[in-house]
Amino acid sequence: xxxxxxxxxxxxxxxxxxxxxxxxxxxxxxxxxxxxxxxxxxxxxxxxxxxxxxxxxxxxxxxxxxxxxxxxxxxxxxxxxxxxxxxxxxxxxxxxxxxxxxxxxxxxxxxxxxxxxxxxxxxxxxxxxxxxxxxxxxxxxxxxxxxxxxxxxxxxxxxxxxxxxxxxxxxxxxxxxxxxxxxxxxxxxxxxxxxxxxxxxxxxxxxxxxxxxxxxxxxxxxxxxxxxxxxxxxxxxxxxxxxxxxxxxxxxxxxxxxxxxxxxxxxxxxxxxxxxxxxxxxxxxxxxxxxxxxxxxxxxxxxxxxxxxxxxxxxxxxxxxxxxxxxxxxxxxxxxxxxxxxxxxxxxxxxxxxxxxxxxxxxx
Numbered sequence: 001x002x003x004x005x006x007x008x009x010x011x012x013x014x015x016x017x018x019x020x021x022x023x024x025x026x027x028x029x030x031x032x033x034x035x036x037x038x039x040x041x042x043x044x045x046x047x048x049x050x051x052x053x054x055x056x057x058x059x060x061x062x063x064x065x066x067x068x069x070x071x072x073x074x075x076x077x078x079x080x081x082x083x084x085x086x087x088x089x090x091x092x093x094x095x096x097x098x099x100x101x102x103x104x105x106x107x108x109x110x111x112x113x114x115x116x117x118x119x120x121x122x123x124x125x126x127x128x129x130x131x132x133x134x135x136x137x138x139x140x141x142x143x144x145x146x147x148x149x150x151x152x153x154x155x156x157x158x159x160x161x162x163x164x165x166x167x168x169x170x171x172x173x174x175x176x177x178x179x180x181x182x183x184x185x186x187x188x189x190x191x192x193x194x195x196x197x198x199x200x201x202x203x204x205x206x207x208x209x210x211x212x213x214x215x216x217x218x219x220x221x222x223x224x225x226x227x228x229x230x231x232x233x234x235x236x237x238x239x240x241x242x243x244x245x246x247x248x249x250x251x252x253x254x255x256x257x258x259x260x261x262x263x264x265x266x267x268x269x270x271x272x273x274x275x276x277x278x279x280x281x282x283x284x285x286x287x288x289x290x291x292x293x294x295x296x297x298x299x300x301x302x303x304x305x306x307x308x309x310x311x312x313x314x315x316x317x318x319x320x321x322x323x324x325x326x327x328x329x330x331x332x333x334x335x336x337x338x339x340x341x342x343x344x345x346x347x348x349x350x351x352x353x354x355x356x357x358x359x360x361x362x363x364x
Contacts, residue, residue, distance in 0.1 A: 011085070012213045014245055017047050018084040021221065021241065022077055048244040053237045062242075063122035064143045064217050068250060068319035070118040070196045073125035074140045080221070088209040089142070090116045090200045099204055101260040101294065103156050103197065104167035107190050114206075115260075116198040118144075124194055143217045146254040146319045148208045148310075149199040149297045157190035158282055159275050159291065160259035164190065199257065202298040215251070218244045249314040249353060252344055255300060256323045258284065258291040272331075279324070289324040296325075299332035306337050309344055317349035 011019075054062070063071060072089065074080060082092030090113070097113035100106065106115045119125050125141055157164050168186045175183050200209050210216070224238035258279060263271070272293070279285035300306045322340055329335045344350065 011087070012247075014047050014243065014247070015084040015087060015212055017049075018080065018219065018243060021243075022081055022084075025223075047246060050240075050242040050244075052240050052242075054240055056238060057123075059220065059222065059238055059240055060122045060125070063125075063141065063220070065122055066318070067120075068146045068254075068321075069217065070120050070144060070146060070198075071122055071125045072116070072118045072142045072144070074142070076138055077140060077221070080140045080142075080219070083142070083212055087212045088207070089144075089212070089215075090114075090198070090209045095204075101199075101202070101262060102163070102167065103151055103153060103160075103260045104164045104186050104190070106197065107153050107193055108167070108171070108184065108186060113204070114200045114202075116200055118147075118196050118198055119194065120196050121194060138221070138223045140222060141220045143219075144210055144215045145217065145248070145250045146196070146321070147198040147210050147215070148251065148301060149255045149257065151197050151199060151257050151260060153190045153193040153195055153197060155282075155284060156259060157187055159278050159284065160261060161278070162271060162274075163259065163261055199260070199294075199297065202262070202294055202301075206298070206301070208301055213245070213247055214249055216245045217248045218242055251319050252310060252313040252315050252347070252350055253320045253322055253340060255292060255297050256321050257294055257297050258323075260294055262294050264295075276327070285324040288327055290327040290329075291324055292322065293331055295332040296336055300337055300340060303334075303337045306340060309341055312353060313344060313347075313350045314353050315347065315349050316351050320344065320347060 078093075082094070083089055086092050094116075095113050097111050099114060100112040101114060102112075103115070106112050110117055122141075122143075164186050171184055171186060198210065201207060219242070221241045221243075222238050223240075259275060261268075261271075272290075276285060276290050279291045280287060280289075285291050320343065322343075325336060325339055329339055
């Protein structure tokens, strides 16, 4: 099926170490049996671990940062356990969420099974703070490379104006008759949303999820007695355990789409022309270039040729972001894959990915 990418790997040493730590702290659920499935900690000496007591803001400042690094905060350890067992972000219980590719709806109600919230700024990772309302507060922050496909709400609200206007009409209709107070404004919500929203697939069957074993840079498990202060966390010190993934590698290329709309036909192309005009006015698309659509992403992610080059190269610099392409390239065409391959091959800081055996030998 177009766009499907599936990799089911056995539990790696790094993931087993996370599960071992959760088991010893009494935070492991019933999905995994430490007595049966987890090796001793002595077998994990090659995975860097750092334990420290730090202040909250110091913890955030210590997170890796860069234009091609994103972070996901998690309340409690349930999601961490699910990721360590499955090996992918957005798997497990996350797949039980409703299917929706509507980015405007996700900004207002982030419950989709194919969209995942992350932050490009360590200091805006807030989701896990919910866990700090309890005495035995706990949470986690995962730092990873840019995903295979993503969208930025702050960009989408300026380009796909029609999608946001339509969702605003839904919000307006939900107001009680005669209610004169100003309701929620989806454009304002999007403008204040600095997320990098990971697209996990164009359909439920697709699997573009970030992989623990290679996409994760590091994972910080946090515990501390915090308290809510003006909506934010205030804690003197936090107990942190940081795991650094020895097999982490940056993605050579990520696809940034400007809209999650999946429409087709003559009316869509008129709509698409408007989006491209806005993108050029904002400087998001270069002159003579066009933005990328969900159909473009599905085409590339479903291309064996594109997947082969992604698995061939990493980079010693920054991840390349494919944000626009020459307008002569048809949507969801083979020419799109050819263009991506050409600019990847021309990248002077690309590096060939070693085999798993070589990687283990050199990094571990």
